[in-house]
Amino acid sequence: MSSTSNQPKKNNFLAGTANYVDERLGVAGVLKEFGRKIFPDHWSFMLGEVALYSFLVLLLSGTFLTFFFDPSMTEVVYDGVYAPLKGAHMSIAYASSLDITFEVRGGLLMRQVHHWSALLFVAAAGLHMLRVFFTGAFRKPREMNWVVGFVLFVLGMGAGFTGYSLPDDLLSGNGLRIIDGMIKGIPFIGTWISSFLFGGEFPGTSIVPRLYSLHIMLIPALILVFLAIHLVMLVVHKHTHYSGAGKKDTNIVGYPLMPVYVAKAGGFFFIVFGVIMLISSFFTINPIWNYGGYDPSPVSAGTQPDWYIGWLDGALRLAPTGMEFMIGDFTVSMNILLPLAVSLIFLALVAVYPFIENWITGDKREHHVLDRPRNAPVRTAIGAAGVMFYAILWAGASTDLIATQFKMSLNQVLTAMQISLIVLPIVSFMVTKRICLSLQRKDREVAIHGRETGRIVRLPHGEYIEVHEPLNEYELYKLVDYKDYQPTLARPNAAGKITVRARIRASLSKFYFKDRVSPATQSEIEEARHHAEEIEQEVQKAIESAK
Amino acid sequence: MMQKLKRKLNGLRRSPRSVIAVLFAGLIVVGSGYTAVNASVSSERTVEYTKEDIEYGKKLFLSNCASCHGKNAEGTANGPSLIGVGAASVDFQVSTGRMPGAASGPQLQVKPVQFTEEEIHAMAAFVASLGAGPSVPDAAYLQANGDPTKGGELFRINCAMCHNAAGAGGALTEGKYAPSLDNSSPKIIYEAMVTGPQNMPVFNDANISPEEKNDIITYLVYLRESASVGGEELGGLGPVVEGLVSWFGLLGIIIAITIWLGAKSN
Ligand code: HEM
Numbered sequence: 001m002s003s004t005s006n007q008p009k010k011n012n013f014l015a016g017t018a019n020y021v022d023e024r025l026g027v028a029g030v031l032k033e034f035g036r037k038i039f040p041d042h043w044s045f046m047l048g049e050v051a052l053y054s055f056l057v058l059l060l061s062g063t064f065l066t067f068f069f070d071p072s073m074t075e076v077v078y079d080g081v082y083a084p085l086k087g088a089h090m091s092i093a094y095a096s097s098l099d100i101t102f103e104v105r106g107g108l109l110m111r112q113v114h115h116w117s118a119l120l121f122v123a124a125a126g127l128h129m130l131r132v133f134f135t136g137a138f139r140k141p142r143e144m145n146w147v148v149g150f151v152l153f154v155l156g157m158g159a160g161f162t163g164y165s166l167p168d169d170l171l172s173g174n175g176l177r178i179i180d181g182m183i184k185g186i187p188f189i190g191t192w193i194s195s196f197l198f199g200g201e202f203p204g205t206s207i208v209p210r211l212y213s214l215h216i217m218l219i220p221a222l223i224l225v226f227l228a229i230h231l232v233m234l235v236v237h238k239h240t241h242y243s244g245a246g247k248k249d250t251n252i253v254g255y256p257l258m259p260v261y262v263a264k265a266g267g268f269f270f271i272v273f274g275v276i277m278l279i280s281s282f283f284t285i286n287p288i289w290n291y292g293g294y295d296p297s298p299v300s301a302g303t304q305p306d307w308y309i310g311w312l313d314g315a316l317r318l319a320p321t322g323m324e325f326m327i328g329d330f331t332v333s334m335n336i337l338l339p340l341a342v343s344l345i346f347l348a349l350v351a352v353y354p355f356i357e358n359w360i361t362g363d364k365r366e367h368h369v370l371d372r373p374r375n376a377p378v379r380t381a382i383g384a385a386g387v388m389f390y391a392i393l394w395a396g397a398s399t400d401l402i403a404t405q406f407k408m409s410l411n412q413v414l415t416a417m418q419i420s421l422i423v424l425p426i427v428s429f430m431v432t433k434r435i436c437l438s439l440q441r442k443d444r445e446v447a448i449h450g451r452e453t454g455r456i457v458r459l460p461h462g463e464y465i466e467v468h469e470p471l472n473e474y475e476l477y478k479l480v481d482y483k484d485y486q487p488t489l490a491r492p493n494a495a496g497k498i499t500v501r502a503r504i505r506a507s508l509s510k511f512y513f514k515d516r517v518s519p520a521t522q523s524e525i526e527e528a529r530h531h532a533e534e535i536e537q538e539v540q541k542a543i544e545s546a547k
Numbered sequence: 548m549m550q551k552l553k554r555k556l557n558g559l560r561r562s563p564r565s566v567i568a569v570l571f572a573g574l575i576v577v578g579s580g581y582t583a584v585n586a587s588v589s590s591e592r593t594v595e596y597t598k599e600d601i602e603y604g605k606k607l608f609l610s611n612c613a614s615c616h617g618k619n620a621e622g623t624a625n626g627p628s629l630i631g632v633g634a635a636s637v638d639f640q641v642s643t644g645r646m647p648g649a650a651s652g653p654q655l656q657v658k659p660v661q662f663t664e665e666e667i668h669a670m671a672a673f674v675a676s677l678g679a680g681p682s683v684p685d686a687a688y689l690q691a692n693g694d695p696t697k698g699g700e701l702f703r704i705n706c707a708m709c710h711n712a713a714g715a716g717g718a719l720t721e722g723k724y725a726p727s728l729d730n731s732s733p734k735i736i737y738e739a740m741v742t743g744p745q746n747m748p749v750f751n752d753a754n755i756s757p758e759e760k761n762d763i764i765t766y767l768v769y770l771r772e773s774a775s776v777g778g779e780e781l782g783g784l785g786p787v788v789e790g791l792v793s794w795f796g797l798l799g800i801i802i803a804i805t806i807w808l809g810a811k812s813n
Contacts, residue, residue, distance in 0.1 A: 043805040050801055084695035084769050101776070108777055119793030120801075127798065170703065170712055171785065268805075275800050283796075284777030285789050290713040290770065298703040301710060301717025301725065307790025398787040400718035409653065409722030 044135075045239070047128035049265065053272040054121040055223065058159075061114040062216065068104050070096040071166060071212035073205040082289050090168075090293030093208045097167035097288055112280035118163060119285075120276060122156045122308040129153060133353070133383050136371035137240045140364070143354040145233040148226055150351045155223050157308050162215040164286075164306055168208050171286075173294030174303040176207065178313070185336030203296060240370050304397055314396025315339035318418050346389070360508045361485055374443070375482040377436035378512045384432035385425035392421045433515070440517035447471065447479040447520035448528040459535075460542050467539070470529055480519040487513045596634075596672035604673030607666055611647050620677055632742065633680020634671035639738035641667045643731075653722035654745060681741040681751075688761045689733040691768040698766030701759055705750065714767055715784055719746055729771060733764045 072092040078085050080095070081102050100107035129149060132138055138146035161179075165172045180202045184190045199206030291300065305313050316339050323334035349356075357379065373380040395402070396417050403410040450468035458464050471479070490498045490506035609618065615626030622628030626648065629636070640646035644658040662670070671683060703712055709725035711717045716727035723746050728736065737760055743749030755763070781788045 043802060046805045047802075050798070084699045084766055087694075087696045088700065112777060115789075116793065116797060119789065120797045123794050123798045124801075170707075271804055272801055275797060275804070279792070279797055280778075282778045283792060284775060284780050286786075287713070287775075287777055287780070289776075292699055292703050292712065295703070298707050298712075300703070300707040300712035302715060302785055304786040306786050307793065310786075310790065401784060401787050403718040403722070404716055404724045407722075409720075410718045411721055 044131045046268065047124050047131055049268060050124035050272055051121055051128055052227070053269045054117040054124060054276065055227070056269070057117040057273055057276055058114060058121060059220065061110050061117065062220075064106075064110045065100065065114055066216055068096060068100045068107060069093075069166070069212075071209045073168065073203075073208050085289065085292070088293065091208065093166060093168040094288070094293040097169070101289060109280060112283075112285050113276060114163075115285045116280050116283075117276050118160050119307060120272075122153070122160060125149075125153050125156055126308070130383070130387070134373045134380060135240070136367065136376055136379065138354040139367040140358065141366050142233075142237055142240075143358065145230060145237065146354050147351060148230045148233065152223060152226050152230065154347070155219055155226065159215065159219045159223065160306050161309055162211040162219060164309075165211050166208060166215060167286075167288045168294050169288040170291035170294055170298060170300055171288075171303055173203060173296070174299055175305050175309075177202065177296070178316070182316070182336055182340065185333040186340075187330060187332060187337075203294065238368065240368050302400060304401075307394070310397035311390055311393040312339075312343055314393035314399075314417075315343050317399055318393065318396045318414065318421055320418065343393075346386075350386070360505060360512055362488065363483075363485070369481065371482060372478075374436040374439040377433045377440070377515065380436050381429045381433035385429040388428040389421065389425045392417055392424060396421070437515060437517055443479045444517055444520050447476055448524050450528075450532065457539050457542075459538060460545075465535065467536075468532060470532065476525070480521075480525075482519055484516065484518040485513045486516075596668075596675060600669045600672035601676045603666075604669035604671070607662075607670050608673050612670070615648060620674060629674050629677065631678035631680045632674060634675040634683045635681040635738040636742040636744075637671040637674045638667055638683050639735060639742055639744060641670065643735060645744070654724065657726070681738075684734060684737040684741070684760075685757075688757045689737060689764065690761065691733055691765045693758065693762035693765040695762070695766045695769045697759065698762030698764070701755060702763050702766055705755065706763070709747070713785075714770060728767055731767070733768065736760075736764050736767060 070092050074092050075089050076092055076095055078088050078090050078095050078098065080086070080098055082098055085098065097111075100111055102108070132146065132149070161175075165176050180194055180198065183194045183197065186193070195201065197207070197210070198204040199210075292298075304310065316336070319335045319339045321335060323338065325332055325334070371379075373383075399413045399417065400410060402408065403413045450470040453467050453469045455467040456464055457467055487510040488506060490502040492498050493502065608616075608620065612620075612626075615623060616629050617623045617626075620629040637646075641662055642660060642664075644660045645655050647661065648655050649658065674680075675682065702710075702714075706714075709717055709719065710728055711725075714728035716725055718724050725747065731739070739747060740750040740755065740760055740763075741752075750760075781792065
C-alpha cells in the first residue's frame with residue numbers, strides 16, 4: 001500500500017525513500033490515484049496486458065540484438081561458421097544476423113525470442129481489439145482510446161515489417177520487392193516514392209539502414225507514446241466490467257490496482273515471458289540461414305510475410321487479374337490499386353467504427369458495463385463478418401501452401417477464396433445475427449419462466465407441465481441488463497426538411513435495430529412468477545389430496 | 548600518367564580495328580568454352596549394359612509398360628514416346644515409384660517402388676538402347692563432397708522458385724506441385740536435373756555442369772543431415788506455420804494459463 005502520511009516513518013527505508021521522492025516530486029497523489037484504480041478480473045481483460053508484456057520482451061531482446069547487429073548493406077564475403085554459406089557474397093546486415101545466430105552466445109535464442117514475441121505482440125493486441133469490439137467497450141467515453149489502440153495495432157504491423165526486412169535474407173528481400181512493386185503501382189507518384197525510399201533503383205544500398213532507424217527508434221518511440229496515452233486514458237476512464245448484480249455504469253467492481261493487482265500483474269509478466277522463452281527455446285523461427293542472403297534474381301516458392309502482414313499479401317493474391325487499363329501512356333495497375341484500396345478502406349472502417357455506431361444510436365450516455373455480444377446482434381454480426389473477411393484475406397496469403405498441403409489445385413483454391421471473400425462475410429453476418437437473436441429469446445424466456453428443472457407434473461385436470469425454477473437476483477440481473485434500442489425515424493430539421501443525412505441515419509438505424517428482442521420487464525417477470533406460484537400451490541394441493 | 552592512359556584506352560576503344568579485335572577475342576573465348584562444355588557432356592562415362600540386360604528389360608517393358616508407352620516405346624495416347632529419354636529417365640521414374648504410371652490427377656504421383664534394382668537396370672538398358680539420352684549418373688558426382696556454398700547459390704537461383712529455398716516444395720498451377728526434396732537420394736536429385744520430369748525443366752550439363760550438380764546435391768544433403776540449430780523446424784514451411792504457432796501455441800497457452808489461474812482464485 002502506498003503511504004500517504006507526511007510524517008516520515010522511522011526505521012523504514014522504503015517509506016523513507018518514498019517520502020523523499022514525494023516531498024520533491026509530489027508523485028504520491030498520482031500514485032494514489034493510480035493505485036486505487038480498480039481492475040476487474042476476467043481472462044479477456046488480460047489480453048491487452050499480454051500485448052504490453054510482449055512489447056517489454058521486444059524492447060529487452062531488441063536492445064540485445066542492437067549490440068551485435070550492423071545494418072550496412074556493404075557487400076562482404078562470409079567467413080563465419082555456417083558451412084553452406086562460407087565464401088558467399090552477402091550484405092553486412094545478413095552476415096551480422098548470421099553471426100548473431102551462430103557466434104554470439106545466446107544470440108539465436110534472442111533472435112527467436114524477439115521474433116516470437118513480435119508475433120505474440122500483434123496477436124494479443126488483435127485479440128484484445130476483438131474483445132473490445134464484441135463487448136462494446138469502445139462506447140462513450142472510450143472512443144478515442146479505441147482509436148489509440150488501433151494506431152498501436154498498425155504501428156505493431158509497421159514495427160514487424162521493418163524488423164522482418166532487417167536481416168536482408170531472401171525472404172525479407174522478397175517481401176521488400178513486393179512492397180516496392182506495390183509502391184510503383186501507385187499512379188504518378190509511385191516511381192518517385194520508390195526511388196526516394198530505396199535511394200535509387202531497388203534494392204540499392206540504403207533501405208536496410210533506413211528501415212533500421214525506423215525499427216529501433218521511430219516506431220518503438222511512437223509505440224511507447226501511444227501506449228502511455230492508452231494507459232493514462234484507461235486510468236481516467238476506469239476499466240469496464242461485465243454485467244452482473246451490483247455492476248452499473250456508475251461503479252467499477254474489482255480489486256484495487258495496488259497492491260493486489262500489481263502483484264498479480266508482476267507475476268503475469270513472468271508467465272508471459274516464460275511462455276515466450278519456452279517456445280523460443282524449442283521452436284525455430286525465421287531460419288535465415290536456410291534462405292541465403294538477398295539477391296534480386298532468386299525467388300523462393302512459399303514466400304510469405306509474417307502473419308500480421310499476411311492479410312495484405314492475401315489481398316494482392318486474391319485480386320482478379322486483367323483489370324489494368326491505359327490512360328494515354330500510363331498503365332493503371334488495378335491489380336495493385338484495388339487491393340490497396342480495399343485494405344485501406346477496411347482499416348479506416350475499423351478505426352472509425354465507434355463513431356459510426358454512436359452516430360446511429362445517438363446514445364450520449366457513458367457506458368461502463370460491457371455488452372454481452374448477443375445483446376447487440378447487428379454489431380456482433382458485423383464483427384463476425386469483419387473477422388471472416390480478414391481471415392479469408394489472411395488465408396489468401398497461403399494459397400500455395402493450402403494447395404500443396406491438401407493436394408488441391410492452386411487455381412481452384414484461388415477462385416474458391418475469391419468467391420468466399422464476398423460470400424462468407426455475408427453468410428457469417430446472417431448466421432451470427434440469427435444466433436444472437438435466438439440466444440436473446442432464450443434469455444428472455446429463462447428470465448420470465450425460470451430454469452427448466454426436468455420435473456414433469458400432471459395436474460388434476462390432466463395437463464402435464466414442467467416445473468420451472470425461478471432465477472435468483474444475480475442470475476436474473478445478467479439476463480435483463482441491456483439497453484433496448486429502437487430504430488429511429490428520420491425527423492425533419494428546423495427548416496422542415498428531411499435531409500439525406502437524416503435518411504441515411506434512419507435506414508442504418510433500421511438495419512441495426514429492426515430485429516430485436518427486448519429484455520424481460522419487471523412486470524412480465526412478476527406476472528410469470530405469480531402464475532408459477534399458483535401452479536405450485538395446485539401441485540401441492542394435488543399431492544396432499546393424493547395422500 | 549593516369550590521364551594519358553585513359554585517353555589512350557579511349558582512343559583504342561573507339562577505333563574500328565579494336566572493335567574487331569574484341570569481337571574476335573570474344574568469339575574465341577565463347578567458342579572454346581562451348582567446345583569444352585560439349586566435350587564434358589559427351590565424355591560423361593556411361594554405365595555399360597549387356598545384351599542380356601536389354602533382352603530382360605524388353606521383356607519387363609512389354610509386360611509392364613507397353614500398354615501406355617507402346618510395344619517399341621514409340622508412345623500411345625496414354626503415354627509419351629520413350630525413345631531418346633535415356634536410362635536416367637527410366638531410373639528416375641521407376642525408382643521413385645512414379646512409373647508404372649497410374650492415371651490420377653494433374654501430376655503423376657510417387658508410389659511404392661514396384662521393381663528391384665536389377666529390373667530397373669534392365670529396363671533402363673532397354674530404353675537406352677532405343678536412342679541416346681542422359682545416362683544414369685556416374686557415382687563420382689553423387690558423393691555430396693562438393694562446395695555447399697556454391698550449391699546453395701545455384702539451388703536458390705535455379706530451383707528455389709519451385710522447390711522453396713529450404714527444399715520444402717511448393718505449388719505450381721492447376722494442382723501441380725514441386726515436391727519436397729527431403730527424401731530424394733543424390734542419384735534421384737541428379738537424374739531429376741538431367742531429365743526434367745513432367746513440369747520440371749531440364750538442367751543439362753551445359754546449364755549446370757556435373758560438378759555443379761554435385762554442389763547442389765552437397766547443399767541439399769547438408770540441409771537434411773545437419774541438426775536443426777534453432778529447435779523444432781515446423782516443416783520448413785516458414786511464416787504461415789509460425790503464425791499458426793504464435794496464435795494457437797503462444798497466445799493459446801497464455802490464455803489457458805490465465806483462465807486456469809482465474810478458476811483457481813475463485
Ligand atoms: C515494437 C515492436 C517490435 C516488433 C514487432 C519487432 C519485430 C522484429 C522482427 C519481426 C524482426 C526480425 C527478427 C529476425 O527473425 O531476425 C526484428 C529484428 C530486429 N529488431 Fe525488432 N521489433 C520490435 C521492437 C524492437 C526494438 C524496440 C528494438 C531495439 C531496441 C529492436 C531491434 C531489432 C534488431 C536489432 C533486429 C535485427 C536483428 C536480426 O535480424 O538478427 N526491435 N524485429
